[in-house]
Amino acid sequence: METSGAQTVYPPRLRPGDLVKIVSPACPPSRDGIDRGVEVMRSWGLRVEVGVHVFDSWGYMAGTDADRLADLNEAFRDPQVRAIVTSRGGKGTYRIIGGLDFDAIAADPKPVVGFSDVTHLHLALWARCRVTGVHGPFANWSDDWSGPDSAEALRRALMTTDPVVLHRDPHEATAAVQVDGVAEGPLVGGNLDAIRTTVGAGLPSLAGAILFLEHQKGTGLGEVDRALTQMMGSGQLDGLHGVVLGQFLGFEDIADDPTQGGWHITDILRDRLTRLDVPVLGGIPAGHGFHPPTIPLGPPATIDTTAGTLTVASAVK
Incomplete structure (x- = not known):
């Protein structure tokens, strides 16, 4: 149910050495794009792991609903993971929202990064837990599409408290x-x-x-x-x-x-x-x-x- 009127919950900012998990709640990314995304985030001093099913394929989605949901809930439940960056959008996030572990999300809030189809995830976290999110670039990184300014904006949004x-x-x-x-x-x-x-x-x-x-x-x-x-x-x-x-x-x-x-x-x-x-x-x-x-x-x-x-x-x- 919606937490109307509840207090806004702010996850802790990231610090060097923190672990970031990449997941695919929608469509699968390219391996080259994820390699570059990992490289960008590691350059900020972060550790990065890639979810088990990130590159899976089931129809147009990154694996079955159960597998995509498992990666996402594992990231929410793992106390070592301090942020979740989605690999890309497309279609499919809306299929797994109902299975999210909202108790784990509320107990240990962490920022989720993504946009497009990942809007479904942002809306669910806000409605159910009042956890803030980050409308930002995917981990499926392209220097031509994103570039250094986008990278710096994402870094500042995750690792500082600047407006x-x-x-x-x-x-x-x-x-x-x-x-x-x-x-x-x-x-x-x-x-x-x-x-x-x-x-x-x-x-x-x-x-x-x-x-x-x-x-x-x-x-x-x-x-x-x-x-x-x-x-x-x-x-x-x-x-x-x-x-x-x-x-x-x-x-x-x-x-x-x-x-x-x-x-x-x-x-x-x-x-x-x-x-x-x-x-x-x-x-x-x-x-x-x-x-x-x-x-x-x-x-x-x-x-x-x-x-x-x-x-x-x-x-x-």
Whole structure:
């Protein structure tokens, strides 16, 4: 059940010599990518282990549900493991959420890193245990996609208690979506499709929160419209304090499609979100794009649309 109103739980920050476990709750990574990810984290003075089933294959997922869940619960239960970094997203995390050992998670909280399909895991940890998480790069590391700035941002998020400040990027499509104001509240969210599919199945209360949304194009504008309309109609967004929009990628050619009536992704976002009557800050360069920042999920956050900033407290203590 959801721990509505419970106190936020901050896992301890990592220190040199701490053990990090890589797991695959969704799809399998490449061996070269994991080798590079291990190398990056070891350069920070951390020890790194790779879960038994990380490279397994079962359909499009990294092994059976039971095996993926076993790796994840083993990492949560092992007192030597001080952080969990997911290997990649894709599909499948939603299938194993119900089997998580929430008692072990609450007894020994540790930061979980990932995004995209791993949003399901972040939402479950917040709803059931109020444990903060880290929206950050996967262990399936690519220097071309992530790079040194992404690596340093992740290191600081895991190994320091510095706040994270992100600025609106006018080159992001969602920068054109704004409702003026300042809002405060815990930052909750991630991938829009993952959040939408959690409505009615464990999505935590968003009352008093700031909702972070990012998305990668699948079937078109309609999927974003349906997702936001479903969330609004469910009452899940009642009491929301504000919205932060990250990257909504793959919609660049929509305006030239005659079947869309001249609408772009910004038209859908503006039409739906302005009805909430809360501050909306678009243009935060976070999501499925290159050189991703790291964003704490769960700690207090502030959005200021005039300054164009999102400020989030550390996810670790």
